[in-house]
Amino acid sequence: MAMELLAFELLLVVCMVDHGINHSRLRPMTAADLSDILALRNHAEVRRYMLTQHEISAEEHRSWFDRASQNKKVELLVWEMNTRCCGFVQFKETNYRGVADWGFYVAPDAPKGSGRKLGFAALTHAFQKDGLYKICGQALRWNVPSIEFHKFLGFTQEGILRDQHFHNDKYHDMICFGLLKREWACIEYEGVNNDHHR
Numbered sequence: 571m572a573m574e575l576l577a578f579e580l581l582l583v584v585c586m587v588d589h590g591i592n593h594s595r596l597r598p599m600t601a602a603d604l605s606d607i608l609a610l611r612n613h614a615e616v617r618r619y620m621l622t623q624h625e626i627s628a629e630e631h632r633s634w635f636d637r638a639s640q641n642k643k644v645e646l647l648v649w650e651m652n653t654r655c656c657g658f659v660q661f662k663e664t665n666y667r668g669v670a671d672w673g674f675y676v677a678p679d680a681p682k683g684s685g686r687k688l689g690f691a692a693l694t695h696a697f698q699k700d701g702l703y704k705i706c707g708q709a710l711r712w713n714v715p716s717i718e719f720h721k722f723l724g725f726t727q728e729g730i731l732r733d734q735h736f737h738n739d740k741y742h743d744m745i746c747f748g749l750l751k752r753e754w755a756c757i758e759y760e761g762v763n764n765d766h767h768r
């Protein structure tokens with residue numbers, strides 16, 4: 571089991587060196603990460619963009635983790651920079667073969683450019699290691715950073731779910747994005763060759 575875990579980590583971990591200073595990697599979330607991830611998720615600058623915006627209690631967070639980590643269709647990943655937990659990514663397989671939804675957030679005090687590193691590592695992982703065929707994302711219409719982030723990563727806007735989400739006495743549109751494995755292969759190739767995503 572320990573060897574399997576090590577092999578898994580070696581396969582999974584996407585290590586990048588940023589100007590020889592910042593080392594970042596993506597790794598599976600464990601129970602030891604609960605408090606770090608809760609602090610990130612509850613940060614006002616993350617929470618305001620989520621579909622559920624209340625402050626999450628430690629119990630609620632724990633029971634979410636217990637459920638999600640038992641679910642074979644869900645993958646929970648921590649993005650670390652210099653061993654500090656700086657982001658979170660979740661992939662959840664849908665009922666469509668090879669298609670998963672993703673969700674993510676980066677620590678608001680992480681340096682500019684952290685999102686692109688997390689996105690690059692997570693999508694490379696999803697397509698290469700998990701063998702997924704398509705990743706889908708959804709963002710509230712006013713979440714401009716996330717909308718621009720999806721476009722930046724090469725996602726195509728595939729639709730708008732009008733007035734899909736009720737919050738603060740109003741309905742809000744959801745913007746739907748999709749990215750195919752073959753599209754990512756081109757972006758990844760260009761990224762590596764142009765140093766664009768580093």
Ligand SMILES: CC(C)(COP(=O)(O)OP(=O)(O)OC[C@H]1O[C@@H](n2cnc3c(N)ncnc32)[C@H](O)[C@@H]1OP(=O)(O)O)[C@@H](O)C(=O)NCCC(=O)NCCS
Binds near residue numbers: 673677
């Ligand atoms: C979305 C998020 C991951 C972006 O992280 P980030 O570290 O700011 O991203 P980067 O600095 O690497 O920027 C990458 C690209 O994202 C887009 N972007 C990021 N922040 C943006 C902003 N405030 N306004 C517009 N576009 C933005 C840009 O296209 C940017 O490329 P550029 O720098 O060449 O313009 C981060 O803002 C976040 O965690 N938001 C809160 C959680 C969230 O909304 N999650 C998604 C729910 S759908």
